[in-house]
Amino acid sequence: MRSLTLAEARERSELLTVTSYAVELDLDQGAEVFGSVATVRFTCHRPGEPSWVDLKARSVASITLNGRDLDPAAVVEGRLPLPDLAADNELTVVATMAYSHDGQGLHRATDPADQRDYVYGHLFLDAAPSVFVCFDQPDLKAPYDVTVNAPADWVVIGNGAATQTAPGRWTLATTRPLATYFVTVCAGPYVSVRSEHDGIPLGIHARASLKEPLERHAAELFDVTRRSFDYFHGLFGIRYPFGEYHQVFVPEFNAGAMENPGCVTFRDQYLFRGAATRDELLSRANTVSHEMAHMWFGDLVTMKWWDDLWLNESFAEYMSHRCLVDATDYTDAWVDSSIVRKVWGYGAERSPSTHPIAGVEALDAQSALQNFDGIAYAKGAAALRQLIAYVGDDRFVAGVRAYLSEKSYANGTLADFLAAIEQASGKDLAAWSQGWLLTADRDAISVELTTDGEAPGAHVTAAAIRRGVPSAHPADRPHALDVAGWTDGAEVFRASTTLTGPEATLDGLRGKPVPAVVVPNASDLTWARVTLSESTIHALPVQLSQIPDPQARAVVWSSLLDAVHGAAVAPATFLHVFECVWPSETNSSILTRMAAYAEHRIVPFFVPRAQQSRALERLASSARALLDTATPGSTESLAAARLLAGANDDEGLLRSWAEGEGLPLGLEDDGDFRWIVVGNLATRGFIGAEEVEGYRLKDETLQGSLNALMCRASLPDAEQKAWAWDQLTGRHDRSNYEMVHLARGFWSAPEDALVEAYVERYFTEVPEMSGWVGEDALSRVVRVAFPRVFTDETARLSAATLTRDDLTPAVRRSLVDADSELREALASRRAYYPEA
Structure with a gap:
């Protein structure tokens, strides 16, 4: 077409x-x-x-x-x-x-x-x-x-x-x-729960088999919905204009949610069947508020063409976090943004596919879809925070109100929005928008302290904050941010500044004691590559858990992840910091997300396959330490149990948990937790296809069927790999979710030899699926199914594929991003595991 x-x-x-x-x-x-x-x-x-x-x-x-x-x-x-x-x-x-x-x-x-x-x-x-x-x-x-x-x-x-x-x-x-x-x-x-707020009829709906979790979560969902309505009505000065407000949790949904006016659709995994951590509830609340913000940004005023997609997504991203902090109990929403959304966006920024937030003239609709990423969301929201720092919040809100009023039921552009903010603020935004909205990539921010001796006991004699501009995409971006330092949990200093050039002095730090840890952008107000000093990184195993500010801890973790991806910090250093401080983490978002990053990104990508078992055992040891001390049934306990279920190699423990025996409190009859355990059993070859099918029969639900597919695809058996590959790439009328779950399991293997024959087949057979799989779904399959065989030969095949001129836009973009991640992994392994 x-x-x-x-x-x-x-x-x-x-x-x-x-x-x-x-x-x-x-x-x-x-x-x-x-x-x-x-x-x-x-x-x-x-x-x-x-x-x-x-x-x-x-x-x-x-x-x-x-x-x-x-x-x-x-x-x-x-x-x-x-x-x-x-x-x-x-x-x-x-x-x-x-x-x-x-x-x-x-x-x-x-x-x-x-x-x-x-x-x-x-x-x-x-x-x-x-x-x-x-x-x-x-x-x-x-x-x-x-x-x-x-x-x-x-x-x-x-x-x-x-x-x-x-x-x-x-x-x-x-x-x-x-x-x-x-x-x-x-x-x-569909089954339904209905309510009303401020004259607006409300409904939430889900499959009949999800009636119990729908009713269990209804009060929380309605509470966030009501609070968001009140907040946005007050902020925008325009009432919700689309009549009734329904939220429908639907199966096999490609995204998190879709802002259809009056009838928002959500992926139904948000109706948690079993236990949920606080950050999972926060993420769902953020999605509820995000989609509601779209009723104004996107629905009431719609972008004129797809190149202004950021007018939808950046605003909804920013407004939902602002709403949660100001109007709900999720006052740590910006911490969650730092460790989830911005890490996603920074990954997009590292890729060769990086692009400006706005102003990328999408010459056709399908090309526009390729910019629907963490830059449009997370970087856009960060840019709006910088815009507010530049013009003032009252003037920003006044401009937003004027924009929404003038363009109601019509279409808007970047120029329309900037004109409204300029009119309200009296500031010319041409230079600001050129740097922040119209230029790709991000600056690097670092702090240098000059001291009168060695810590402890030394004092700062001079301090400077520096901005490194990427040579490929130079821009002059002002950064409103702060710098903070801690020693043994005590905040030694904090200084706010606006960096408008390559360097600025921090005179307020002169005479302060030299802290053990210095965190640039400590409140995470700007968008940048935060570079931590060697002394700070060296101190983290002892100092990080003592920092009382979760926002600063999130910035540190994000910086470490960035540095591992850039081959500037060894994976072993990251894992050592994790072992020392993760069991003491108190913020739910940092706790659960860093466990997921460590288990599913750091170990499989950056640690050679032969050393992954030992690395996973280190994660399991951390999980045991937290599980032993956490309050039963708490978020900490659940996070520890999940990591232990996925990382440990104790076959006896795994089998007993899979049968529902000796489970941590709160995980009884939790089907989703059992699939984590079964997935580990399958990946290690402790069970076979027949046993996987037995567990599926205990959970004859949509999610149970999908998890069974993933587990079967992960079995370390040549016959099962052949079956999974055929089911993934053949015309078997598999749904979008089935293909993704098959892809998630396929590359799990005790050694490359089991799956390396499929590397070349991936680069020919998966792109061909564009003949029968929609672009949105296939873009996800291409990314998830990309070979986890980290060799120069894989890189060669990937590079050759990217020279083809018959790739669809979605396939090409996903290949570019996956290829970038492969090359990050190879660079890190060459730097820190040269013998592997």
């Missing part, structure tokens, strides 16, 4: 104005297809000229334009030509559409728990034409009238309030003007 180009979008929006859509979906035609009857009314500003409309149908029964029939065979590559348009036009298309199984379009999934089917629409980025005929670009917004015919036992939820007018017949209220990619319908035997 052709991807819409920017030039084409501009041409069409200049020619047409869409006035309304009437869409009727028949979801009662079986499990493979559904009926779509759509009428589009639109005006043409230059009558007599032609245009086209987007349509990706399985088959087309009829097309009528202004009373005359058009030939269905005229649809080519997803486009239907529209000849000789009138001033006022009406187009009706009767078509049969195909359900998807890759998370795009109208996705249909079967729940193994009860064999009942569920449908939801995910029309981002260009999937709307696979559901109804439309002018599929974000600046041709229009109101929608949607009716749905569904099986009699199904519930229907959508952008407008749903009313059942007859058995299986539903009518949705007319919407406000929406971009095509925000339209959704969720249908199936």
Whole structure:
């Protein structure tokens, strides 16, 4: 299918104005297809000229334009030509559409728990034409009238309030003007919990098999929803404009959530079946607030073209964290951002695919999707914090209010937003935006102290903070930040500054005692590569756990991760710091995320395979130490148990836990925890395919089936690897989630020899999957399935593949990023394990 180009979008929006859509979906035609009857009314500003409309149908029964029939065979590559348009036009298309199984379009999934089917629409980025005929670009917004015919036992939820007018017949209220990619319908035997707040009807919905966790988590979800509504109403000065507010937890969802007005969709893993750590609840609360912020940023005011995606995501990212800190109990949300979101964004910034936050002219829609990453989210949010430091919060909020009011129900651009902030603040933002928004990469920040002797007992005689500008992407970015130092848990100094050049003196530090640990950007206010001094890194095993400020500890951990990826700190140094301080960590986000990074990133990527067992045992020892001291049932206990379940090699303990014996308190009947244990048993070859199937039979749910696939793919057996590879790359109608779980398990192996034959096959067979897997889903498969055989030969094959000119944009971007991670691992291994 052709991807819409920017030039084409501009041409069409200049020619047409869409006035309304009437869409009727028949979801009662079986499990493979559904009926779509759509009428589009639109005006043409230059009558007599032609245009086209987007349509990706399985088959087309009829097309009528202004009373005359058009030939269905005229649809080519997803486009239907529209000849000789009138001033006022009406187009009706009767078509049969195909359900998807890759998370795009109208996705249909079967729940193994009860064999009942569920449908939801995910029309981002260009999937709307696979559901109804439309002018599929974000600046041709229009109101929608949607009716749905569904099986009699199904519930229907959508952008407008749903009313059942007859058995299986539903009518949705007319919407406000929406971009095509925000339209959704969720249908199936969903179970619901309903409430109301400030005159807004609220609903949360999930599969019938998730009724218990839905009801268990409903109070928390509604509480965050209510607090977010109140906060955003007060901050923006504009009430929520889309009627009812539904949040639907759907199966096999590609992203975390999608901000469909009035009907937000979430991945249903957020309805935790078993125990959940505090940071998991915080992450879910952040997602709830993030999607609500989109009701203003993205839904009320929509970007004109995909190159302003940051106007959606950066704002929602910033606003959700701000809301959690100011209006909920999750006051440490910025700590979570530092150790989760910014680490994600820094990874994107290290890759050759790095790009500016804004101003990247996406020449077509699919190319725009490639910038939908941690830069658009985390770096964008950090840039907004810097903008607030530059213009002042009151003026920033005033500008935001003006922007939202002026562009309501329409479209905005970077220029529109900056003009609103300039008007409110009286400041020219041209230079600021050039450095922060329009230039890629990040500066390096370091602090140098001159002292009158050796610590302890020495004092600072001079202090300077330095900014290193990346040579490939030079820019002049001002940084509002602070520097802090600690010794034995006592804060020795803290100084705030705005760095506007290569170097600035910190006169306030003169005469202060020399601290054991110095942390640049201690409050994590800016976006930069934080470089810790050698003396600070040397002191961390003793000092880090004593620092009482969790924000500063998060900055330290983030800096260490960055340095390992850059071959500036040895993996062994990282693991030593982990062993010494992790069991004493008190912040939930740092505790759980650093365990995950250590187990799933540092060890498998940066430690040679022959030494990984010993490295994992070091992690397991840390987990045992924490589990022995943690309060039973606490986040600390759960984090320790999970790490121990995944890292230790005690077959007896693993088997007993898998059978539910001797479990730590709070993990009884926790199916998700059991799969961590079973996954470890499978990876080490302690069990086989038959035993994996036995555990699946104990958990005949969607998540249980997926985990069983991952465990079977991880078995250290040549026959099972061959089966898993065929299931992953062959045309077996596997869902997006099934492919990802097969990929997650495949490269687990006790030695490279078991899987190295598949390295070359990956670079030929996985890109070919673009013929039957959607771009959004395939981009994830390409990344997860990238070979975990860290050799020069893998790098050679990867580089050769990237020279091909037939790769789709999604495949190429994922390959570029995975290749970058491979080369980071190789550089680190060469530096610190030259003999391996």
